[in-house]
Amino acid sequence: MIVSTLADMASVSVNTFILTAGLGALALGESPGFAAPNAGYEFIRSTFDFANAAFGIVGTLFLGTAAIKATGMSRVVGWFLLASLPLGFLQLAEVGLLIPWTLIVDTWVTPLAEIALQVLIGTALWATLRHRQEAKHSEPGPGAIRNHPLKSRVPG
Amino acid sequence: MKLSNSTLLAAVLCCVLCVVLSVTAISLDQYTLSRIDPHNRMALCLDNYYNLAHWAYLLYDLFHLFVIAVFALVLAETTSWEAWMGAAL
Numbered sequence: 001m002i003v004s005t006l007a008d009m010a011s012v013s014v015n016t017f018i019l020t021a022g023l024g025a026l027a028l029g030e031s032p033g034f035a036a037p038n039a040g041y042e043f044i045r046s047t048f049d050f051a052n053a054a055f056g057i058v059g060t061l062f063l064g065t066a067a068i069k070a071t072g073m074s075r076v077v078g079w080f081l082l083a084s085l086p087l088g089f090l091q092l093a094e095v096g097l098l099i100p101w102t103l104i105v106d107t108w109v110t111p112l113a114e115i116a117l118q119v120l121i122g123t124a125l126w127a128t129l130r131h132r133q134e135a136k137h138s139e140p141g142p143g144a145i146r147n148h149p150l151k152s153r154v155p156g
Numbered sequence: 157m158k159l160s161n162s163t164l165l166a167a168v169l170c171c172v173l174c175v176v177l178s179v180t181a182i183s184l185d186q187y188t189l190s191r192i193d194p195h196n197r198m199a200l201c202l203d204n205y206y207n208l209a210h211w212a213y214l215l216y217d218l219f220h221l222f223v224i225a226v227f228a229l230v231l232a233e234t235t236s237w238e239a240w241m242g243a244a245l
Contacts, residue, residue: 001224001242001243001244001245002221002224002225002243002244002245003244003245004245005217005220005221005224006221008217009214009217009218012210012213012214012217013214015210016207016210016211016214019201020201020207020210021201023197023198023201024198024201024202026198027198027199027201027202028202055245058245059241059242059243059244059245060242061242062238062239062241062242062245063224063227063228063231063238063239063241063242063243064242065238065242066228066231066232066238066239066242067231067239069234069238070231070234074230074231077227098194098195103189103194107182107185107186107189108182111178111181111182112182114174114178114216114220115174115175115178115179118171118174118175118178118220118223119171119175121171121223121224121227122167122168122171122172122175122223124227124230125164125167125168125171125223125226125227125230126168128164128230129161129164129165129168132161132164133161
């Protein structure tokens with residue numbers, strides 16, 4: 001999922017730093033620096049979007065499989081990841097398309113699924129943190145044995 | 157590899173930031189698309205809210221990278237190679 005996220009970052013970066021700047025200059029009547037800023041960068045963005053979706057599907061599958069082997073909230077994250085696999089295929093199908101249903105997928109479905117995933121991962125990590133804290137407090141430290149009342153009665 | 161508690165706490169905070177950034181990006185995107193036709197790329201490029209939405213998505217991706225890496229490392233403590241594969245891809 002790291003490669004997938006890097007591809008997403010590259011796609012958003014091309015849009016934010018290059019395509020938007022070029023089209024903005026064109027709209028203001030200034031020189032964009034190249035003849036057709038839209039065509040070439042749209043192709044680059046589509047390539048990154050395809051990489052994002054393709055690596056995302058495989059990464060989600062592996063991470064979901066690993067997470068369902070765990071316990072507690074991590075298992076819930078795993079099931080959610082596996083349940084969100086169809087969304088990955090939908091993202092793969094809509095690469096380079098700008099029609100009403102792809103707009104809904106891009107602006108509503110994908111971000112909302114990401115919010116749900118972040119909430120679940122955050123809860124799982126928080127649960128792990130709490131579990132560690134409880135384990136740390138419950139285990140007896142070396143001082144507990146040293147100061148144990150029975151220790152002074154041991155002969156020798 | 158055992159992660160420190162502070163790393164886990166940082167990842168939890170990054171999760172919260174990711175949620176905030178996602179909500180911001182969705183809101184700004186919807187506000188922009190309610191005023192400007194999505195096919196009018198030139199008008200979209202000149203809109204500040206549209207650009208802010210993309211900055212929010214970019215920052216979201218940055219924090220998401222860290223969260224996924226930490227989650228995979230937590231899973232890798234107990235489960236097998238799938239966690240590494242999933243996180244890497």
